[in-house]
Amino acid sequence: MNSVSKKSFVAIFGFLLFGIFLQTTVFLTPVVHAQKGYTLLADIPTVAVKENPTLPVYLRGLVVAIVGLAIVLAVIMIVMGGIQYVLAAIPSSKEDGKKRIIGALSGLLLILLSYILLQAINPELLKVGLNLTQTVFDAPNAPSPPGTGGTPPGTGGTPPGTGGKGSGNGRCEPMTSSLCSVSNLARYFGAENAENASMICNVESAGGNPMAASGSDRCKDGTSFSYGLFQINLTAEDIDGLPCEYRHPNAAFNGYNYACTGIKNNETFTKCYNAAVNPDKNIAYAVKLFKARGWQPWTTTANKCGISIR
Secondary structure, three states, X not given: OOHHHHHHHHHHHHHHHHHHHHHHHOOOOOOHHHXXXXXXXXXXXXXXXXXXXXXXXXXXHHHHHHXXXXXXHHHHHHHHHHHHHHHOOOHHHHHHHHXXXXXXXXXXXXXXXXXXXXXXXXXXXXXXXXXXXXXXXXXXXXXXXXXXXXXXOOOOOOOOOOOOXXXXXXXXXXXXXXXXXXXXXXXXXXXXXXXXXXXXXXXXXOOOOXXXXXXXXXXXXXXXXXXXXXXXXXXXXXXXXXXXXXXXXXXXXXXXXXXXXXXXXXHXXXXXXHHHOOHHHHHHHHHHHHHHHOOHHHHHHHHHHOOOOO
């Protein structure tokens, strides 16, 4: 094994150890990582920090960014080696150019193999998008949202809406029964869109639970801000004509998306929450979003299920 190959092997072995480290310390650790927001100072090509991504999301983006950077550098070395080989006037320089090309190709092959191995270890390590309004993380065994046995808003104790099986827990399959069934949603979305709507509803509400509270869309105090069959984001949407969205003076939440610090107005929150977990109102608002932006409001779920955004 020449020196170039040895260096490539060491680099790729280190990269695989880094991937295994993420698998064991981030993706298999308790939900404490997923619940906390981290104030990150710098963007990377795969993650924008303005959305306050969680640490696992940021590290996933770092893995993908490192793979991409390594591929770019390998291509650059191949080009440089080719130029050296073509322009060299003496045989020894041509041989150096040839070795550089072979070394870069070896490194590129190892990079691609590492990508495949990381995909085999855990596909979630490589799933990253710039849309961070929803993530794949969830908080199992958490208290129930208000209205299902949990602590009501404004009474202290556990923050309302910090549990329930929400976004990311259902299957990418059309449903034949429940509120998420194809036959039920065809009345709202039309027959041509009903199957996709059923899959998204299935995933978002973990199989048709109208009371679903997201285990991943959370404020900094742990309170969920997305609810219902289609997980309506109450920091961003005025469902049922209520002033839920964060910019209103008496908005339900104090802040937008993961930057929110908690409930701002208990009365508004209760009204917005009740509207979001009302199946008819939730579906009606989902149809409104769909007509305006296609499946873009559910980009993470749509990508997961292979559904075109538009």
